[in-house]
Amino acid sequence: MAKHINLTILFTLLLVGIFSKDSLHLSTNLLSLFADKKSIETLSIANNLGYSREMLVAVKGFDSKSKKKVRQLAKEFKKLKHIKYIYYSIVPTEKIQQYYKSHYGVLADFDNKKIDESWVKKRLKEVYDKQLSSVFYTNVNKSDPLSLFSLKSSDVLAKSHRGSYITLGDYGFLMRVVTDIDPSDMNYSKELYTDVNRIVLKYKDVVVFAPFFYTVENSQKIQDNVELIMVISTLFLLFVYFLLLKNMKLLFHTLVALASSMLFATLICALFVENFSVLSLAFGMSLTAVSIDYLLHYHFHNFYQSCKKVDKNVLFGYMTTVAAFVILAFLPIPLISQISIFALLSLSFAYVLFTFVFVYLDIKPYKELPKQQTQKSKNKIPASVLFVVSIVLIGYGGANFSFNGNIRDLDYQNKHLLKLEKLFKTNSSTKYSPVVVEAPTKEILLKRLHTIKKEYKDTFSLASFVLDTKTCMEKKQKLKEYDFEKLKRLINKEASKIGFRDGYFKDAYAFAKKDISCGIGDDDLFASYGLGIYKDKNRYYSTVFVKDTKLLKEYDFVTSLDVKEMFRKSAKTMYRDLVEFGLGVLVLIFALLFFSVKNRFVYALNYILFPFGVTLAVLTTFTTINIMHLFSLIIVVAIGIDYGIYMANSTKEQNTMTAIKYSLLSTFSAFGVLIFSSITALNSIGVVITLGCGAILILIKGMR
Amino acid sequence: MFRTFLLFLLFATTLFAKSYNFTELRYSDAIGRYTQVDGVIEFFNDGLKIVYPKAKKELIYKDDDLHYLQEGREIELPSLQKAQMAQYFELLGLIHRGDSSEISEMFDISQKDGMKILTPTGSIKNYIKYIQLQEDSKLFHNIKLFLQNNDTISITIDG
Numbered sequence: 001m002a003k004h005i006n007l008t009i010l011f012t013l014l015l016v017g018i019f020s021k022d023s024l025h026l027s028t029n030l031l032s033l034f035a036d037k038k039s040i041e042t043l044s045i046a047n048n049l050g051y052s053r054e055m056l057v058a059v060k061g062f063d064s065k066s067k068k069k070v071r072q073l074a075k076e077f078k079k080l081k082h083i084k085y086i087y088y089s090i091v092p093t094e095k096i097q098q099y100y101k102s103h104y105g106v107l108a109d110f111d112n113k114k115i116d117e118s119w120v121k122k123r124l125k126e127v128y129d130k131q132l133s134s135v136f137y138t139n140v141n142k143s144d145p146l147s148l149f150s151l152k153s154s155d156v157l158a159k160s161h162r163g164s165y166i167t168l169g170d171y172g173f174l175m176r177v178v179t180d181i182d183p184s185d186m187n188y189s190k191e192l193y194t195d196v197n198r199i200v201l202k203y204k205d206v207v208v209f210a211p212f213f214y215t216v217e218n219s220q221k222i223q224d225n226v227e228l229i230m231v232i233s234t235l236f237l238l239f240v241y242f243l244l245l246k247n248m249k250l251l252f253h254t255l256v257a258l259a260s261s262m263l264f265a266t267l268i269c270a271l272f273v274e275n276f277s278v279l280s281l282a283f284g285m286s287l288t289a290v291s292i293d294y295l296l297h298y299h300f301h302n303f304y305q306s307c308k309k310v311d312k313n314v315l316f317g318y319m320t321t322v323a324a325f326v327i328l329a330f331l332p333i334p335l336i337s338q339i340s341i342f343a344l345l346s347l348s349f350a351y352v353l354f355t356f357v358f359v360y361l362d363i364k365p366y367k368e369l370p371k372q373q374t375q376k377s378k379n380k381i382p383a384s385v386l387f388v389v390s391i392v393l394i395g396y397g398g399a400n401f402s403f404n405g406n407i408r409d410l411d412y413q414n415k416h417l418l419k420l421e422k423l424f425k426t427n428s429s430t431k432y433s434p435v436v437v438e439a440p441t442k443e444i445l446l447k448r449l450h451t452i453k454k455e456y457k458d459t460f461s462l463a464s465f466v467l468d469t470k471t472c473m474e475k476k477q478k479l480k481e482y483d484f485e486k487l488k489r490l491i492n493k494e495a496s497k498i499g500f501r502d503g504y505f506k507d508a509y510a511f512a513k514k515d516i517s518c519g520i521g522d523d524d525l526f527a528s529y530g531l532g533i534y535k536d537k538n539r540y541y542s543t544v545f546v547k548d549t550k551l552l553k554e555y556d557f558v559t560s561l562d563v564k565e566m567f568r569k570s571a572k573t574m575y576r577d578l579v580e581f582g583l584g585v586l587v588l589i590f591a592l593l594f595f596s597v598k599n600r601f602v603y604a605l606n607y608i609l610f611p612f613g614v615t616l617a618v619l620t621t622f623t624t625i626n627i628m629h630l631f632s633l634i635i636v637v638a639i640g641i642d643y644g645i646y647m648a649n650s651t652k653e654q655n656t657m658t659a660i661k662y663s664l665l666s667t668f669s670a671f672g673v674l675i676f677s678s679i680t681a682l683n684s685i686g687v688v689i690t691l692g693c694g695a696i697l698i699l700i701k702g703m704r
Numbered sequence: 705m706f707r708t709f710l711l712f713l714l715f716a717t718t719l720f721a722k723s724y725n726f727t728e729l730r731y732s733d734a735i736g737r738y739t740q741v742d743g744v745i746e747f748f749n750d751g752l753k754i755v756y757p758k759a760k761k762e763l764i765y766k767d768d769d770l771h772y773l774q775e776g777r778e779i780e781l782p783s784l785q786k787a788q789m790a791q792y793f794e795l796l797g798l799i800h801r802g803d804s805s806e807i808s809e810m811f812d813i814s815q816k817d818g819m820k821i822l823t824p825t826g827s828i829k830n831y832i833k834y835i836q837l838q839e840d841s842k843l844f845h846n847i848k849l850f851l852q853n854n855d856t857i858s859i860t861i862d863g
Contacts, residue, residue: 062767063750064801071809091827131732135741135756136763136789137857140734163768163790501736 005357010256013263024270026278039566045436045541046561048534050527052183055196055210056424057175058168059203067165069203070173076199077177082192087528088175090161095525099465100151105512106467106475108149112482120146120487121494128498142505145491149512160428169427172205178527183212190216209420218412222679225412226282229673229682236669237289244662245299250363254295257353262288265346269338276338283685284342287635289670291350293642293663294318295358300659301652304358305365311355313649316596317642318351323592324585324638328631331581333574335681336631366655381702383603386610393613400620405571406564410626410681432460432545434530434561435552442519442533443469445540448557452544456551461544462520462531472518484509571627578630585634589641600648606703607644611636611695615688628684635685636692639667643696657700664700668693725862733854745861747800752793765793791828792849796859799837799847811835 017024047053057077059069074086092100100107123146130138141147160174161167168174181188189212200208238255245251262285269276269284294314298304303311325347328340437452439445446468453463467475488508496502523533534541544552549565552558560566589608597604615636619629643660650656667689674686723746730739743756751766762773770790772779781789798806799822807813811822820837823829831852838846848858 064797064803064806068803068806071806075809089827094827097827097830128735131735132737132739135743135759135761136785137730137792137855138785139851139853139855140732142734142853163794165768500734504734 003361005360006253006256006260006353009353009357010260010263013260013267017263017267020267020271024267025276026270026281027275039570042436042559042561042566045438045534045536046434047182048536049436049532049541049543050178050530051434051543051561052211053179053181054530055177055179055208055212056168057177057200057206057208058172058424058427059175060172060205060207062162062167062172066173066205069206070165070175073199073203073206074175077175077196080192080195080199082179082181082188083177084180085178085528086175087178088166088173089164090166091164093528095522096465096528099525101511102514103516104149104151105479105514106472106516106518107465108151110475110478110482110512111148111150112478115146115487117490117494120490121498123147124491124495124498124500128500140504143508143511145495145505145508146487148509168424171423171427176530177210179210179212181210181212183215185212186215186219189213193217207420207423209417209424213417213420214411214414217417218414221412221414223278225677225679225682226278229677230282230285232676233286233289233670233673236673237666240662240665240669241292244296244665247364249361250299253358253361253363254292257295257350257357258288258292260353261291261346261350264349265342268345269342273338273341275334277335279679279681280335280338280342283339283682284346286670286674287339287343288346288350290321290639290663290667291347291354292666293659294351294354296659296663296666297646297656298354298358299363299366300655300662302365304361304363313596313646314351314355316592316645318347320589320592320596320641320645321638322347323588324634324641327581327585327588328634331577333577333627336578339631383606383703386606386699386703387602390606390609390613393617394609397613397616397620400617402620402624403571403575404624404626405568405575407567407571407627408564410628410679410684412679432547433549434543434545435549436541436559436561437461437544437555438539438541438557438559440539442540445533445542446519448555449542449544452546452552452555452558456546459544459546460529460531462526462533462542463544465526465529465531466520467518469518472516476516476518479512482512484512574627575630578627578634582630582634586637589637593641593644596645597648603703604641604644604648606699607640607647607696608637610699611640611692614695614698615691618691619688626680626684628681629688632685632688633692636688639692640696643700647700660700661697664693664697727860727862729858729860731856731858745859747797750797752797752800754793763789763793765790765797768794788831791831795828795835796847799835 043052057070057073059066059073070088074088077083077086127140127145131140160169162173166174166176179192181192183189193210193213193216196208196210200206241251241254242248245254265284265288266281269281294317297314297317298311301311303314322344325340325344329337329344331337331340437445437448439448446462446466447470449461449463450468450471452459453461488505491505491508492503495505520533523535526532530545531543543561544558546552549560549562552560586608590605593604593608594601612633615633619625643663646656646660647653671686671689672693674682675690677683677686723744726743726745728741728743730741731737732739741756742758743754746753746755748766751764753765754763756762760775762771764771764773768790770781770786770793772781772786798810807822810826810828811824814821814823816836818838822835822837824832824834829852833850833852836846836848836850838848846858846860848856850856
């Protein structure tokens with residue numbers, strides 16, 4: 001029975017996996033992995049305000065054929081599921097026109113100058129004469145024949161159209177399609193993406209872009225990339241393990257143990273960790289392969305044939321690595337904490353299997369090879385020299401250090417979509433960026449929007465269309481105080497004398513006497529302009545479009561929606577957190593290291609400092625450092641510490657070196673392949689781990 | 705019925721291929737009177753030009769932009785008037801081009817007393833009740849716009 005325990009564990013886990021299949025969930029939304037909670041919340045509000053649910057369609061050119069294409073596309077899009085509104089014309093929607101009609105009295109500027117009979121007569125005569133003499137048709141405004149009311153149009157809208165069609169700068173016509181798609185919802189995103197592309201393919205010179213296109217295209221690319229890398233990595237590892245162990249039984253059980261460890265961690269994470277990412281899974285699985293160094297150390301030191309319960313060196317190595325991941329699991333960066341949790345679980349599971357289960361597997365002892373001619377000790381570099389070199393390299397790296405805070409650079413670089421996004425941004429003649437304004441009530445929200453409008457005239461918000469309550473009430477009072485009835489009687493009297501039809505102005509200024517409601521009733525009334533109102537947990541939100549979002553920094557109720565800026569800020573915080581947590585990890589590692597190796601402290605310390613220094617120096621010479629480089633550097637440190645302890649405490653140096661070399665080879669096989677990934681996040685990890693492994697190899701070969 | 709309409713549009717397109725003298729008869733409901741202006745209309749790709757020789761005034765509508773010239777000098781029109789006129793010219797251009805699919809997108813098409821009736825379905829229905837197109841076997845046709853304020857504009861191309 002004991003002989004089958006390893007396999008039993010794997011099958012048990014597989015059964016658990018099969019039964020809980022429906023509860024397992026993996027996220028493919030990469031950006032949410034790097035964003036802090038506040039940014040995710042802001043983006044969620046922006047989503048609800050329609051910001052990232054919008055799809056932009058551009059039709060090249062301004063001729064009638066292009067217009068026809070716009071209309072035909074609109075017709076086809078209208079039939080699709082998940083499409084809420086389509087706007088390609090500046091002509092206000094029916095609802096907005098109705099709003100203008102009912103609120104004209106307060107929306108228009110009213111000139112309440114004192115009017116005498118002769119002025120009314122003169123004005124009406126001008127209107128009458130124009131009807132007879134003008135070569136162009138002009139209508140008579142029977143509601144306001146004296147033009148006492150004037151309504152200003154919004155400049156922002158006026159700049160971006162040709163005729164009634166909305167334009168994208170000099171590129172062509174623009175259509176804005178509002179969808180109900182949440183960009184993180186893979187299924188719906190994919191469904192609409194497929195439908196839209198099927199339609200667009202039929203037309204020439206039409207381009208479409210929507211944020212959810214990234215979800216669909218990038219997720220697919222990431223999934224394909226990760227799958228390919230995992231296959232390559234697995235094959236490579238299998239080959240390496242077979243070469244190293246030359247023991248089919250041990251190889252088989254090692255693979256079973258690794259699979260069990262990965263499965264155990266996957267089940268726990270996919271069941272209990274919120275939004276556990278496929279990227280964390282891929283990286284976590286690669287990290288699990290690191291645990292083979294426990295097995296190699298045990299095997300090459302014939303631990304399974306000894307009667308020892310534990311091997312101190314492996315225990316110290318495991319504890320140090322796990323301690324580092326425990327600290328990192330608390331890091332408020334979802335990706336890193338997810339990977340750390342996965343690594344903690346899988347490494348611990350693997351440690352338990354390799355230490356306590358493998359002793360029951362009747363593994364043949366390792367036959368020591370005849371002693372090889374090793375490099376003479378005197379030809380090796382003293383630890384103190386390498387220590388100084390490491391410090392110099394770290395100093396050099398520190399001096400050259402430049403941090404790339406753009407988290408989007410870590411994502412798969414979808415050149416096609418980035419180009420499309422740029423096309424829409426660069427051709428947009430309005431160059432306005434959105435910010436979100438929040439308030440506890442709708443009334444305060446309007447007031448705040450007007451505060452901004454008053455200070456920064458060149459902004460576009462609901463304040464351009466809806467008056468704040470105070471101004472609205474004042475205007476209503478102004479209308480109430482004016483004697484429109486008397487004016488109407490005068491107009492009708494004079495109009496008849498001039499030659500207008502009797503009673504033509506019988507309803508003149510009736511709109512000014514109507515009871516007009518202040519504020520905004522329908523939250524979606526101006527959604528066609530991207531100016532909806534969204535309510536969430538007793539807070540109200542709306543958008544303001546502004547040329548320079550920094551201008552509104554002074555208002556604490558304003559949040560920028562500049563995603564790039566948001567992620568840059570987020571990256572800065574992550575960088576700070578990572579440095580703080582990284583220092584914590586280092587302190588802990590130094591303490592554990594000192595406790596483990598005591599008088600060979602500098603020798604063991606080099607296994608941390610030298611790989612760290614070499615990697616940092618190479619990276620800073622050739623590239624800018626990103627958050628994944630930093631995280632991987634911590635992994636290099638965590639790996640290095642195991643080897644430092646093994647080497648410093650080794651009684652059979654030859655066997656330890658063989659175990660470490662093989663372990664390095666397996667680590668390189670697991671992570672090195674990430675170098676070939678086209679996802680910057682994974683590629684960065686691959687580069688750092690490869691450099692780190694190379695540096696450790698130099699130490700094993702060349703340090704005394 | 706629709707085939708006859710297409711034939712008419714084809715006919716109209718041939719007719720409009722060069723400059724045409726026209727008479728514009730307007731009825732103003734406010735004053736209960738008709739006024740008449742004469743001019744020359746010329747259609748070209750994505751636009752048209754109307755010249756009123758007596759008043760020495762020109763209107764050029766091209767690429768969705770309207771220019772008003774008096775004695776060769778450009779004069780800025782009030783934005784609201786400009787927008788309304790642009791919409792009106794766009795409509796004339798559309799009817800001239802005779803693109804049946806475009807027309808049927810914007811209007812319900814019917815026939816009454818030997819005339820085509822185009823009833824707007826979109827936002828222009830706020831200004832225009834319907835448009836009446838008159839067919840004739842002679843080289844002559846007429847477009848009459850019935851506006852929501854009870855004004856009418858009738859353009860007759862001189863034969």
